[in-house]
Amino acid sequence: MYFMILNLKDLSTIQKQYYLQHVIAPRPICFASTIDKAGKVNLSPFSFFNLFSSNPPIVIFSPARRVRDNTTKHTLENILEVPEVVINIVTYDMIHQTSLASCEFGKEVNEFIKAGFTEEEATMIKPPMVKESKVKLECKVIEVKPLGTEAGAGNLVICEVLKMHIDNSLLDSPSAAQDFPKIDQRKINHVARLGGDWYCVVNENNLFQVDKPNTQLGIGIDSLPKNIRNSKILSANHLGQLANVHEMPFIQPSFNDAHLKQIIQYYSINPEDMEKELHSYAKKLLDENKVNEAWQVLLSII
Numbered sequence: 394m395y396f397m398i399l400n401l402k403d404l405s406t407i408q409k410q411y412y413l414q415h416v417i418a419p420r421p422i423c424f425a426s427t428i429d430k431a432g433k434v435n436l437s438p439f440s441f442f443n444l445f446s447s448n449p450p451i452v453i454f455s456p457a458r459r460v461r462d463n464t465t466k467h468t469l470e471n472i473l474e475v476p477e478v479v480i481n482i483v484t485y486d487m488i489h490q491t492s493l494a495s496c497e498f499g500k501e502v503n504e505f506i507k508a509g510f511t512e513e514e515a516t517m518i519k520p521p522m523v524k525e526s527k528v529k530l531e532c533k534v535i536e537v538k539p540l541g542t543e544a545g546a547g548n549l550v551i552c553e554v555l556k557m558h559i560d561n562s563l564l565d566s567p568s569a570a571q572d573f574p575k576i577d578q579r580k581i582n583h584v585a586r587l588g589g590d591w592y593c594v595v596n597e598n599n600l601f602q603v604d605k606p607n608t609q610l611g612i613g614i615d616s617l618p619k620n621i622r623n624s625k626i627l628s629a630n631h632l633g634q635l636a637n638v639h640e641m642p643f644i645q646p647s648f649n650d651a652h653l654k655q656i657i658q659y660y661s662i663n664p665e666d667m668e669k670e671l672h673s674y675a676k677k678l679l680d681e682n683k684v685n686e687a688w689q690v691l692l693s694i695i
């Protein structure tokens with residue numbers, strides 16, 4: 394592999410922004426509603442945004458100094474006057490209006506009106522929520538940390554989330570086993586920002602699950618038998634799945650799989666081809682997230 398190596402201090406602000414935004418991606422979008430002392434409302438999107446703590450519940454976003462003329466954004470000015478913000482979560486159905494709200498309208502312009510959103514009163518703070526957004530976070534700003542004075546410098550707006558409003562339509566149908574209402578991740582349709590004009594949407598077609606080892610440790614790639622680790626058929630992801638089991642699996646005599654039997658019978662005189670076939674079958678099972686079954690297949694030739 395050959396790499397282009399960039400020394401950030403040799404790049405212009407535009408170049409730094411270009412490369413960083415294309416590679417630190419996708420970024421969730423905070424659609425921030427703020428208000429100034431006189432009661433003028435502002436609504437703008439920020440993708441320099443994320444969750445940093447659950448307890449206390451802290452999110453941070455960053456309205457940067459404008460690259461064009463080193464002025465500060467209205468959102469930041471409002472927050473310095475009234476340290477409160479509603480963070481509205483951006484979903485696919487509102488992305489073009491959200492982009493419209495990012496135009497550099499004058500300070501006197503209310504982007505709710507320009508972008509066609511409806512103001513809805515928040516319960517604990519002054520800035521209004523975006524009625525059309527399916528999730529809104531009422532936040533108190535606990536600190537603003539400027540990261541520099543040059544054009545392009547960010548300003549960390551550190552927010553404590555006081556209240557969440559979650560549209561009922563995003564909730565899973567309740568079951569007796571649940572201790573609290575759960576969000577169905579497939580239903581949100583989050584939109585995220587990448588570099589330049591690129592965005593992505595998170596939906597059922599591109600969502601997948603990865604088992605998370607919680608208290609138990611995975612055995613690790615280094616513990617995999619050599620023939621599995623050096624497989625020409627299994628990918629790095631497949632090895633990651635296999636190595637995430639908590640202890641080295643052993644052959645289960647009760648594992649009764651017709652296809653496995655067929656492979657063993659058919660290829661018994663050619664161990665090399667048998668290994669290929671077994672690895673291909675294990676690969677198929679891993680792609681279906683059947684890790685235990687894949688292990689049983691692989692163990693049959695160790």
Ligand SMILES: Cc1cc2nc3c(=O)[nH]c(=O)nc-3n(C[C@H](O)[C@H](O)[C@H](O)COP(=O)(O)O)c2cc1C
Nearest residue numbers: 437438439440441455456457466467468495496497
């Ligand atoms: C999806 C999206 C994400 C954006 N993210 C940021 C960001 O993280 N920081 C920033 O300073 N500007 C960001 N912008 C640009 C601001 O939204 C834009 O400068 C806006 O006009 C600022 O409005 P204000 O001056 O009313 O606060 C983003 C624009 C879009 C469309």
